[in-house]
Amino acid sequence: MTREEAEAILVEAGRADDDDFPLLEAAIACAIHDYPFRDPDPVRTLARNAAERLGERMDRESPDDALAETMAADLRLNGDLLHYDDPANTDVIDVAERRRGLSAALAVFYLDAAKRAGLVAQGVDFPNHFLLRVETPAGPVALDPFSQGRIVLPSELSRRALRAGLTPHIADRLDLLMAPVTDRQALIRLQNVLFSRAIKAEDYQGAERSAMRRALLDPEDHRPWLDVASAREKQGALNGALDALHRARTVGGQEVIIQPASFERLRMRLN
Structure with missing residues (x-):
């Protein structure tokens, strides 16, 4: 796939309604828009396997346990603690190969699998760290895809919010801390990370491409x-x-x- 072909996919994704937003294919297009002529099939294979295994686990496990065990235990998706700033951690094609990445990149696979399996999960644009909100019979819970999909307790959410600079009034509001975002916004969050990193590295061509992807995804x-x-x-x-x-x-x-x-x-x- 060429950069121009990837751009055309992003244009179509930008026109889609939020309920029909093609998260996985748009994420693949973002990766190829940055570095063209790569094979995206491993991404699709990983996503297909994730959905199948999640569907099997949902019959006997709670939604949050099923999702975390499928993605982190079965498929070995986890955060990259040793090489956090590696550019591969933001690229879904590289993430599919390495099974390591940033939270916002890992979340693409979590959200895609959940949607295919009929589990209700959404991204949470938490300060400095992307999380997931999973609906369970006992209420919504927050999962951290960077940390093997473990549950983030309300008290820890508040502590993280305070460390990120939010006021105590906001840090005590779980409805705000766990406010869900659309799949489109989740992918845009990843492009924001890429833009910030590119600017810091004075890679202005990379910064332009990531900003352009945001413009196409949300016209x-x-x-x-x-x-x-x-x-x-x-x-x-x-x-x-x-x-x-x-x-x-x-x-x-x-x-x-x-x-x-x-x-x-x-x-x-x-x-």
Whole structure:
């Protein structure tokens, strides 16, 4: 699959309703958009096996135990503690091969398996660490895909929230700490991680690609286009940066605040 073909898949995913969002295929397209011409079949095979094993376990285990045991014990998916910053940890093709990754990348497999098996699970955009919310007969529980899918107790959620800088008033609100996000937002969270890492490494081409993927996945959000513009400007692609600013204004409407100085600075550099 080429980068252009991957981009076309992301455009279609962006047009899909949240209930029909093709998480796994969109995640594969994101990976190939970054590094083309790779075989995605191991990802699909792993996802298919996960759904089958989860379905078998659900007959005799609670939803949270079935999901955690399937993904972490049967399929050996876990967080990469030794090489946390390895770029492979954010790429679902590499994750499928290594069985290691960041929480937001591992969550793609958890969420896909849950959906196929009829288990209700959603992502939780927790500060600094992506979690999962799984509905059980006793109520929702939080799972940490980075730590072998173990349950995160309410008291630990509050402690983590305080360490992340949330106020005590917010850190005590489990309804806020466990607020679910859509599969689209879960995949966008992963692209945000990639963007931040690329900017830090001064990989501005990589930053542009990750911001572009966010723009394609959520075509109603103008903010990714601002990041595209910033990444292009740092590469010296000034016409492209101006075009991205105009796209941000087109998507967001006239109420979008873009400093006139941003346009003027780019125009002056062009002249």
